[in-house]
Amino acid sequence: MSLDHAFPQAQRDAVYRAIHERRDVRAQFLPDPIPPEVLVRLLEAAHHAPSVGFMQPWDFLLIDSLEVRRRVHAIFERENARAAENHEGERGQLYRRLKLEGILESPLNLCITCDRARGGEHVLGRSSIVDMDLFSTCLAVQNLWLAARAEGIGVGWVSILDQDELAQVLGLPERVYPLAYLCLGYVSEFLEQPELARQGWRQRLPLAELVHGNGWGHALTDSALQEALGEMTPP
Template identity: 75%
Template sequence: MSIDNQNAFPEQEKRGLYRAIQERRDVRSQFLPDPIPDEILVRLLEAAHHAPSVGFMQPWDFLVIDSVEVRQEVLDIFERENERAAENYAGDRAQAYRSLKLQGILESPMNLCITCDRSRGGPNVLGRNTIVETDLFSTCLAVQNLWLAARAEGIGVGWVSILDQQELAQVLKLPEDVYPLAYLCLGYVSEFLDQPELQAKGWRSRLSLEELVHRNRWGAGLAPGDELISLLQRR
C-alpha cells in the first residue's frame, strides 16, 4: 500500500539515513592519524545536541580530549579493567577475548566523553518523576545522533565501555553530579568493515529480527500468514 506522505524525506535522503544506520560500526582498529577539522567536529556536536531529551533537560556535555597525557591515563584504566573482564572467560573463549582489540584510545586522533549532568533541570524535570533514569536514556540518544552523523561524514567512532566510571570521572575532573556516560574514540578510518567486528570474528551473530517482534504481549509471536512477519522474512 502506497501512502502519499508529504512529510517524508526525498528518496535519496532516506537512503542516506538508512545507509548510515546500516553501516555504522564500533571502530577500534582502523583509525587514521588525520585530525578531524573543527568545522566537521562542530557539525557532529550539533547533531548530538539536537537529540531528544525528556523534559527538554538536555543533560549532556561534551569533553573534547586531544591530550595524549589524559588519554594515557584513560588507557591505564582500560587495561586494568580489561584484565579483570578477561577473567570472566576460560579456555578458548578467554583466548578469543584476549585477541580482540577493544579500544583505540591512542590510535584515534581525538577522544570525546559525553557526560550526563544528573542535576540539570533541577529536582523536578517534566516526564522524569517516575523513571529517574530518563536523563541517561536521553544522553544515549545524543551519542547515537553523533555516531550516525559521524558515519555520514566518513568518521569512525568507537565506544570504550571497559572503564571504571569513578576513576574516569576523577581523571576528567568531573563535578559530583556529572556522570561520564560514553567515552568515544573518533577519527577517519582506513575502512568501515562490512559487518560488526565482533560478528566477523565469531564472538556473536546478529539475532533474527522476526524472533524479536511480539504482538500485543510478550511471548505472543507473530502468527503464520501475518503480513508483518512475511515482510520481516523477506527483507
C-alpha cells in the first residue's frame, strides 16, 4: 500500500477531527463578529467544492441585517409551528423543547444558493441527473461547514423554512434556488454529541448495518472489512 500522496498523520487527524466534531449549532452562538479574513477563507473553501461540469452553481448571500433576519425568523416560526403538529404526546413535547435555529442569535446568516441555469442549457454530466447542480451546491455547504469547524466557528442549517417565501425576502431571481440558510458565529462550546442525539430524538446508526456488498442487502465479500466495521463504535 502506497502512502506517497497521503497527508502527514497530524494533518489526516485534523481532517477526521473536523468531520467527527462538526455540529449543527443552534444555541451556543456568541455575538463576536467573524473577522473578514476568516470569512473569506470559509467562502474560499466552499468555492473549491467539486461541481458537475465545473458549473459552480453557488452564490453566497451574507445577511447581517437584523430586519432581514427578523423576516426570515418569522417564516421559521410559522413553519415550525406547523411542523410541530406532526408530533403528538411526549414526542410532540420534546419537539417543542428543541432549539432548531439561531437566526437572531448568530452574528451572521448566510444563504448559499444554486443558480440552476448557470453553465448553459447543456451542462456536462447533468443530462441524466438534472439535480446534480443541487448536489454540487450541497458539497459547497459541507466544505464551508468543515472549514468553519477548523476555525472554531459554529454553523447551523435552518431547514424549516418556506423556500419560495425565503426567495422573495432575499430578492432571488426565479432561476436561483435558496438551497441552504445557515447561521454562523463563534460559539461558547461544541457539544460532544449532536443536539438531537443528546436530546434523545435519534441516535447515530451503526455503520455496519448500512454497508452492503455488490447489491442491496448482500453481505460483504471481504471478511476483514466486515470484521473491522463490526468493531466500530458510533461516535
